[in-house]
Amino acid sequence: xxxxxxxxxxxxxxxxxxxxxxxxxxxxxxxxxxxxxxxxxxxxxxxxxxxxxxxxxxxxxxxxxxxxxxxxxxxxxxxxxxxxxxxxxxxxxxxxxxxxxxxxxxxxxxxxxxxxxxxxxxxxxxxxxxxxxxxxxxxxxxxxxxxxxxxxxxxxxxxxxxxxxxxxxxxxxxxxxxxxxxxxxxxxxxxxxxxxxxxxxxxxxxxxxxxxxxxxxxxxxxxxxxxxxxxxxxxxxxxxxxxxxxxx
Numbered sequence: 584x585x586x587x588x589x590x591x592x593x594x595x596x597x598x599x600x601x602x603x604x605x606x607x608x609x610x611x612x613x614x615x616x617x618x619x620x621x622x623x624x625x626x627x628x629x630x631x632x633x634x635x636x637x638x639x640x641x642x643x644x645x646x647x648x649x650x651x652x653x654x655x656x657x658x659x660x661x662x663x664x665x666x667x668x669x670x671x672x673x674x675x676x677x678x679x680x681x682x683x684x685x686x687x688x689x690x691x692x693x694x695x696x697x698x699x700x701x702x703x704x705x706x707x708x709x710x711x712x713x714x715x716x717x718x719x720x721x722x723x724x725x726x727x728x729x730x731x732x733x734x735x736x737x738x739x740x741x742x743x744x745x746x747x748x749x750x751x752x753x754x755x756x757x758x759x760x761x762x763x764x765x766x767x768x769x770x771x772x773x774x775x776x777x778x779x780x781x782x783x784x785x786x787x788x789x790x791x792x793x794x795x796x797x798x799x800x801x802x803x804x805x806x807x808x809x810x811x812x813x814x815x816x817x818x819x820x821x822x823x824x825x826x827x828x829x830x831x
Contacts, residue, residue: 596637598651608648612695612827613688615681616640616654619702622666623751624797626771629668630656631755636701638762639727642817643699647824650693655680658705662788666796674707681711685721695722695827703749724823727816735815739808743800747779750789752799754812761809771801 618633628634633656644651660671672680685696696715698708712723727735733745736754743753751774759767777800778792792798 596633597653600651605650608650610648610650611693612647612697612824613650613652613693614640614643614697614699615652615684616699617658617677617681617701617705617708618654618656619658619660619671619704620656621660621663621669621671621702622796623755624771624774624795624801626768626774626797626801627751627756627759628766631751631759632658632701634701634763634766635755635758636699638758638813639701639816640699642813643820646817647820649697650688652684658702659707660702660704662704662784663796665788665790677705678707678711681708682715685715685723689721695724697724697726697823697827699726722827724827726820726823731816731819734819735812738815739811741808741812742803747777747799749778749798750793751797752801753803753808754799756801756804757806757809758812759809760804760806761813764806771804773802775800775802 616633616636616639618630618636620629621632622629623631633654637654640651643649655677657670657672658677659674660669663669664671681698688694688696698712700708708725712725715721715723729745736745739757741748741753741757748754756767756771774795774797776793776795776797778798781792783791789796789798
């Protein structure tokens with residue numbers, strides 16, 4: 584379902600709706616894309632997770648009457664701090680920003696917020712969702728979950744396992760080949776690196792397991808897989824819309 588009047592900026596990252604567009608659509612649910620600004624090897628941009636979160640959100644917004652918010656572009660990327668360009672905020676800061684946004688939405692009449700997370704290191708988002716729902720405040724959900732990704736990866740024919748496809752691999756590269764091919768550097772075809780045994784990732788960070796910053800097999804990526812991944816995730820969102828009452 585397409586939201587009447589829903590528009591995006593030419594870049595596709597920022598919503599271009601006016602306040603009157605939102606008034607006419609009367610959305611009951613908002614989507615907040617949450618990305619990161621962190622290394623993704625030599626073949627993907629620092630904004631990869633943000634681009635992925637925005638692409639997922641755009642697919643959902645094309646089907647459901649939601650208020651699409653601009654993305655949070657810096658989050659918790661401490662495990663990537665060794666690489667130039669990576670910028671992080673603390674977990675309490677991200678928690679505070681998300682809960683403040685939820686409270687602001689509630690005051691404007693939107694009582695449901697879905698966090699569309701593009702970065703696996705944003706562990707604190709789980710706590711923000713649980714706390715908000717337990718307190719009776721803004722109803723929140725975190726999307727996509729592991730089962731949603733699994734279904735989308737199966738639909739797209741992704742060959743790398745979820746554990747192996749950790750960072751800048753087949754999935755992320757495929758999505759960007761579909762949505763922003765001009766941002767994918769040619770070197771992805773020879774950037775494969777597997778590190779399935781990484782028991783101390785939280786303590787040692789990514790540098791202990793990869794020199795390039797890649798953990799996965801980007802050589803297997805394709806634009807066709809990227810399109811199917813996004814379609815699969817948008818389909819999986821239907822269960823969330825039904826649960827949260829945002830599918831009118």
